[in-house]
Amino acid sequence: MSQRRGRFPTREELRIWRDFIETTDALRAAMAARLQNDSGLSTGDYSVLLALSEAPNGRLRSSELAATIGWERSRLSHHLGRMDKRGLIRRENCTGDNRGAEAVLTEEGAAAFHRATVPHLRAIRELFVDGLTPAQVAAAGKLAAALREHLGNGGGPQEIP
Amino acid sequence: MSQRRGRFPTREELRIWRDFIETTDALRAAMAARLQNDSGLSTGDYSVLLALSEAPNGRLRSSELAATIGWERSRLSHHLGRMDKRGLIRRENCTGDNRGAEAVLTEEGAAAFHRATVPHLRAIRELFVDGLTPAQVAAAGKLAAALREHLGNGGGPQEIP
DNA sequence: CGGAAATGATTGACGTGTCAATTATATTCC
DNA sequence: GGAATATAATTGACACGTCAATCATTTCCG
Numbered sequence: 001m002s003q004r005r006g007r008f009p010t011r012e013e014l015r016i017w018r019d020f021i022e023t024t025d026a027l028r029a030a031m032a033a034r035l036q037n038d039s040g041l042s043t044g045d046y047s048v049l050l051a052l053s054e055a056p057n058g059r060l061r062s063s064e065l066a067a068t069i070g071w072e073r074s075r076l077s078h079h080l081g082r083m084d085k086r087g088l089i090r091r092e093n094c095t096g097d098n099r100g101a102e103a104v105l106t107e108e109g110a111a112a113f114h115r116a117t118v119p120h121l122r123a124i125r126e127l128f129v130d131g132l133t134p135a136q137v138a139a140a141g142k143l144a145a146a147l148r149e150h151l152g153n154g155g156g157p158q159e160i161p
Numbered sequence: 162m163s164q165r166r167g168r169f170p171t172r173e174e175l176r177i178w179r180d181f182i183e184t185t186d187a188l189r190a191a192m193a194a195r196l197q198n199d200s201g202l203s204t205g206d207y208s209v210l211l212a213l214s215e216a217p218n219g220r221l222r223s224s225e226l227a228a229t230i231g232w233e234r235s236r237l238s239h240h241l242g243r244m245d246k247r248g249l250i251r252r253e254n255c256t257g258d259n260r261g262a263e264a265v266l267t268e269e270g271a272a273a274f275h276r277a278t279v280p281h282l283r284a285i286r287e288l289f290v291d292g293l294t295p296a297q298v299a300a301a302g303k304l305a306a307a308l309r310e311h312l313g314n315g316g317g318p319q320e321i322p
Numbered sequence: 323c324g325g326a327a328a329t330g331a332t333t334g335a336c337g338t339g340t341c342a343a344t345t346a347t348a349t350t351c352c
Numbered sequence: 353g354g355a356a357t358a359t360a361a362t363t364g365a366c367a368c369g370t371c372a373a374t375c376a377t378t379t380c381c382g
Contacts, residue, residue, distance in 0.1 A: 008282045009290050016302040017285050021192075022231065023305040024185040026312055029369095031182075044338075062361065070183065075339060077362055082337070099347045099360040121169045124178050129170050131311025132304070139300045141177040143293070144184040150292025151187055190339095205368075224330060236369055238332055243367075260330045260377045 027127060034123040039116035044079050045088065046120065047071075049105070049113035052089065058105030061094055065103055088112060188288060195284040200277035205240050206249065207281060208232075210266065210274035213250065219266030222255055226264055249273060 009017065032043050041049070047069045052058050060068065066076045080103055083089045088109035094100030105113075129137060170178065193204050202210070208230045213219050221229070227237045241264055244250045249270035255261030266274075290298060 007286070009286050013290050013298060014282075014285065016298055016305070017289050019305040019309070020289075020301045021185070021189060023309045023312075024182070025189070027308055028182060028186070030312055033370095042337075063359090072340075073361065074341080074363085078338075078340095081362085094360090097348080097360080101361060121175075124175065125168070125170050127312065128178050128181075128308070129174050131308050133307075136300075136304055136307060137174060137177055139297075140181045140304055143297055143301055143304065144177070144180040146294075146297060147188055147289070147292050148180070148184045151184075151191055151288065194340095203367075222330090233370075234331065235333085235371080239368075239370095242332085255330090258330080258378080262331060 030127055031123060034127070035116065035120055038119035038123070039112065041112060041116050045083060046113070046116060048076075048079065048083060048103070049088065049109055049116075052103060052105040053110065053113055058110065059092070059102050062101045062103060083109070191288055192284060195288070196277065196281055199280035199284070200273065202273060202277050206244060207274070207277060209237075209240065209244060209264070210249065210270055210277075213264060213266040214271065214274055219271065220253070220263050223262045223264060244270070 028043075035041055035043055035046060048065065051065055051068045052060060055065075062076060062080070063073065066073050069076075071079075080089060080091065084091055087106055090104045090106050092102045092104055094102050132140065189204075196202055196204055196207060209226065212226055212229045213221060216226075223237060223241070224234065227234050230237075232240075241250060241252065245252055248267055251265045251267050253263045253265055255263050293301065
């Protein structure tokens with residue numbers, strides 16, 4: 001196994017890459033479809049509502065909300081616009097910093113979130129957990145950690161001293 | 162470990178789910194950004210060009226192309242429209258079946274694909290393979306297979322006889 | 323033959339994500 | 353104090369994906 005770095009992926013590695021990325025994509029799509037069907041929410045909606053539900057008073061500053069769910073600001077801004085139009089959240093000015101904006105959970109948003117929770121948890125079990133052995137679930141966690149760590153380091157070319 | 166099915170995911174399973182889905186998403190985004198940067202192609206463009214490159218005479222019927230890369234037809238139709246406008250492919254009528262359409266690789270498309278290939282393979286190695294141990298790469302393959310198999314079966318509630 | 327159903331592909335509407343530019347307010351520092 | 357800069361958020365343009373509707377052609381079959 002000499003010289004693992006600085007070469008192209010093998011056929012097998014390539015096959016696994018494609019399989020992996022396509023499958024996770026299909027998984028995401030299936031989950032999105034389930035959520036949409038069960039509750040009329042997109043996964044984005046769910047993330048936002050979850051974060052707001054867990055925040056004190058159901059309100060968060062835009063930038064903190066973005067950080068919490070790991071979104072870019074502009075993405076969040078667009079999404080909040082759509083959710084506002086649907087009455088799931090409300091925008092308010094941020095007291096103390098007139099640049100800021102706060103997103104506030106509405107009654108309707110909270111209700112939608114509560115309706116979505118149980119079916120969504122069930123979907124996670126059915127689509128993900130039930131498809132794997134406990135060992136594989138653990139492996140998925142390890143895998144995610146390793147990939148995330150690597151991506152965090154830029155994922156770039158690895159220096160070999 | 163009694164009664165694994167028919168319950169909600171545990172906290173740990175939920176954490177892993179979120180970690181897994183977010184990380185694979187970040188991976189996809191990173192790969193898309195790399196490809197875009199290196200060659201001006203989207204991952205969709207790359208899939209289409211790859212399939213056409215491997216097809217005899219660089220041409221494929223729309224429906225076969227869709228099947229090859231696993232896309233819905235309407236998605237492909239929209240994408241081919243964009244690629245056509247950029248000169249990467251050309252549309253021709255299908256001889257023998259006037260309903261059909263063929264997508265044909267242009268010189269420009271072939272050139273763009275060739276320019277993209279090496280950097281893309283390098284990116285797969287750097288972002289994916291290099292972030293994992295060989296055992297983890299193999300585990301990723303197994304994981305994808307298990308998830309895909311489960312999704313293929315509907316991923317629905319599991320009957321317990 | 324000829325009309326109904328099936329097939330191949332496109333289109334339009336809409337939600338979504340990214341990037342670059344913009345607006346408005348705060349902070350910094352001379 | 354006031355110009356330069358930094359920060360918070362929004363906006364517009366555009367690529368992308370999905371769904372339902374549409375259009376053209378072909379196939380089926382009575």
